[in-house]
Amino acid sequence: MTWGGFAQPAWLWGLLGLLAPVAIHLLSRGRHPRIAMGSIRWLAPAESVRVRRVRLSRWGLLALRCLILALLALWLAGPRLHFAGPPGAVIWVLATPEILAERGELEPANGAAYAELDALVEAGAELRALTPPSAHAGSDPEPATDLWALIELADHDAPGGVEFEVFTLDRLSALAGARPLLGRPFRWHELSDPRPNRWLERIAFEAGAPTEAVIATSDPGATVYERRALTDGVDAGVRIERQGDGWRLELVDGGSVATDDALSLSGPPPPLQAVLFVEAERAADAARVRAALAAAAEAVDLELEVRESPPGTGEAVGDAKLVFWLTAAPVPAAILAALESGGLLVSDVLDRAERCDCWVGGGEARLARFDRLGPVDPTASRPVPLAVATGGRTVLDAVAIGSGRWIRYASRFSPSWTDWVLRPGFPEWLAGLVGEVAPSGPAARGARSDRRAMAGEARPLAVSAESESPPNAAAAIERALWLLLMLGLLAERLWGWRGAT
Amino acid sequence: MAHAVPRSRLLEPSALAAIKDLRLVARLIVEGFLAGEHLDRRPGAGIEFSQYRSYEPGDDLRSVDWRVYARSDRYFVRESEVERDITVRLVLDATASMAHADATLSKLDYSRFLMAALAYLADHQGDRISFHAVQDGTSVDLPAQHGRRSLRRVLHRLETVEPSGRWPSWEELGHRIANPRERELIVVVSDLFESTAEIEHALRNLRALGHDVLVLHLMARNELEFAFHGDLAFEDLESGEIVRGNADLMRADYLARLAAELERWRLELLEAGVTYELVAIDRPVDAALRSFLLRRGRLP
Incomplete structure (x- = not known):
């Protein structure tokens, strides 16, 4: 077992913090107020011992406090120990299943990598396929579902001293989780996959049937996205089948990765319906809101149906879950009742506006400037402020109506009142609202299974080039340091308490 | 309307400290004190008339005032205060430790x-004062002298004396303060x-040597109660x-040792x-003056 350095050596600068308690101790020693006594004859014999005890106690306390700081710095720095393996490093060759199963197709472009893999195995290295644990017993390796998780699992399972040689394709499929932090040395071999891969990136529906597909094609050069119109049956290279209430779409020529070729959808999501109750003179505001709503729906990949209705026409909300009330009239009770089961009502003010040279947000993060602000309905109970202008006035708040919400805007959705409607933040905010009331439906996106663009950058993180302790040993050291730190803090408090009493 | 300050308030040491004139201080103390006390005046055959009283058998016929008898046809004895020539020797401990202060008063x-009060009182009683x-x-x-001039000299010396050094040995001190020829009242003020x-x-x-010795042992309140807190450096x-x-940790031992020391002095x-x-x-000087008068009264 040898010293393996620190995971975060910068924390060792924290040891300079030891100077603080020493300085405080020395300063406090010199700062004792001096009392002139007629005689210390009754102090000297009794207190020479006591003073020594006090001084020793102080030095002990100082040492304890220094120890606590040192332990804290060490704990944060993360010391590593190297557990030396048997003579000659033990090597595990970790290969993704495609490397082993599709060698015939990949080897012409990666001859050197395969030669190195073979040499390692011949030298005694243990060859392991990066497959889920359930697939270990099987003879036919399955494709990795999450490469990062599998590498981390192998790191956890491998005894101390084992080094990794990882062979993977540059497509790096199924990188779903966070990159692992490995506590052992490893070498990363990225094999080029010359075969193009195609997958269904996204499906668009109309009237309950798929009408359009975005097909991604990736090769070592780039990834290209192509939009194709769909009809029933095989068209544009996509086989479309009814599957119960939903659909199954499959690429006829999917390329090198078979698992991302098919997409099963239970059915298209119903379009989100929105109603704008707008006065005639605010047609321009309504057009602006409609445009922002369309952008928001596009951003969240949702079909949106927007209709406009003048107020005073019965206020039929229907199935709409998103209602804009851009009129001077009070909100009818029928609308509030219709949204109680869930939905959003958005209203703005139309009168009694005040000049207001104020902003939402501050500094660089200013979101919008407001030239006029009006009062929101004060009768509503328990409004939750969503945005507050400089000066403290609430610009945007929300009131619960059943399981729905009423969002009240203290200005107008008009550029003459605020520049918010002109900023990108406005459709982004609407996208959040649309997402909130979006009808649940099948995901219309395919799995992103090819990340060649990340090749060369996506690889596990090593603790350091030289650190070699297995993660478990490192964790044990950290736990021991943490325990010592806690004990030190407890002792310091007990010491201080005893001194105070 | 001006409010009169009670005289007792003026006798507080803190009030006296504000008065620069030591003679005035002494007068304030003594006159305030004498307002409630009876001086030791012994009637006898002195020169200064004191009172008349009726003749009683056994009285010296020479003390009968015949002129009064001629006028009243009754025997009255003329009494005068006894003249006692006492030397009051005031010994002040002016060593460095007397600079110890409690609040602003050392x-x-x-x-x-x-x-000053003792000297004033002694002078008031007609004693010789030595300092x-x-x-x-x-x-x-x-040296011991009668009269106002002697009092002024003592007060002047009191105003100018500064604390320093230690108490000298008897060999050095004895010949200065000890008068073997006459019995004296020696008042020692010391810590x-x-x-x-x-x-x-x-x-x-x-x-x-036969002297009557009165020791007034001065202690500051912060010495008696050790009213200190926290980490301190005590300088002798x-x-x-x-x-x-740490004064809080020291207090118990200190107070026990101090009590033992005070008891030892008392018994010794x-x-x-x-x-x-x-x-x-921090207390008025009445008790000290009362002890002085009591001790003086015992002298022949």
Whole structure:
């Protein structure tokens, strides 16, 4: 077992913090107020011992406090120990299943990598396929579902001293989780996959049937996205089948990765319906809101149906879950009742506006400037402020109506009142609202299974080039340091308490 | 309307400290004190008339005032105060430890008031006053004298004396303060801080010479109660030694040792026949004056 350095050596600068308690101790020693006594004859014999005890106690306390700081710095720095393996490093060759199963197709472009893999195995290295644990017993390796998780699992399972040689394709499929932090040395071999891969990136529906597909094609050069119109049956290279209430779409020529070729959808999501109750003179505001709503729906990949209705026409909300009330009239009770089961009502003010040279947000993060602000309905109970202008006035708040919400805007959705409607933040905010009331439906996106663009950058993180302790040993050291730190803090408090009493 | 300040308030040491004129201080103290006290006046055959009283059998016929008899046809005896020629020797401990202060008043400041009051009182009673400021190195010795001039000299010396040094040995001090030819009232004002029992030795020797010795032991309130807190450095005013420590931790031992020391002094001086009075310097000087008068009254 040898010293393996620190995971975060910068924390060792924290040891300079030891100077603080020493300085405080020395300063406090010199700062004792001096009392002139007629005689210390009754102090000297009794207190020479006591003073020594006090001084020793102080030095002990100082040492304890220094120890606590040192332990804290060490704990944060993360010391590593190297557990030396048997003579000659033990090597595990970790290969993704495609490397082993599709060698015939990949080897012409990666001859050197395969030669190195073979040499390692011949030298005694243990060859392991990066497959889920359930697939270990099987003879036919399955494709990795999450490469990062599998590498981390192998790191956890491998005894101390084992080094990794990882062979993977540059497509790096199924990188779903966070990159692992490995506590052992490893070498990363990225094999080029010359075969193009195609997958269904996204499906668009109309009237309950798929009408359009975005097909991604990736090769070592780039990834290209192509939009194709769909009809029933095989068209544009996509086989479309009814599957119960939903659909199954499959690429006829999917390329090198078979698992991302098919997409099963239970059915298209119903379009989100929105109603704008707008006065005639605010047609321009309504057009602006409609445009922002369309952008928001596009951003969240949702079909949106927007209709406009003048107020005073019965206020039929229907199935709409998103209602804009851009009129001077009070909100009818029928609308509030219709949204109680869930939905959003958005209203703005139309009168009694005040000049207001104020902003939402501050500094660089200013979101919008407001030239006029009006009062929101004060009768509503328990409004939750969503945005507050400089000066403290609430610009945007929300009131619960059943399981729905009423969002009240203290200005107008008009550029003459605020520049918010002109900023990108406005459709982004609407996208959040649309997402909130979006009808649940099948995901219309395919799995992103090819990340060649990340090749060369996506690889596990090593603790350091030289650190070699297995993660478990490192964790044990950290736990021991943490325990010592806690004990030190407890002792310091007990010491201080005893001194105070 | 101006409010009169009660005289008792003026006798508080803190009030006296504001008065620069030591003579005025002494007068305030003594007159305030005498307002409730009876001086020791013994009727007898002196020169100064005191009172008449009826003749009683056994009275000296020479004391009968015949002129009064001629007028009233009754025997009256003319009485005069007895003249007693007493020397009051005031010995002030002016060592460095007397600079110990409680709030703004040091033991030496208090000693000045006390000594001034004693001198004033002694002068008021017609005694001879002698004064000694005791410290090693320099010496202040005023021989015993009658009269206002003597009082002024004492007050002047009291105003100028500064604390320094330690209590000298008996060999150095004895010939200055001890008068073997006459019995005297010796008033020692001291904090009794000594290094090798030199004060105790001096007091015993004075007593052995037949003098009446009154010791007024001055202690500051913060010494008596050790009213200090936290981490402090205590500096000995005489030796310069420093002891550091936490006052709260020191208090119990200190108070126990102090109590033992005070009790030792009391018993030692009682055994030696010395009148001992512990005086806290935040208290009025009445008790000290009362002890002085009581001790003086016992003299023949």
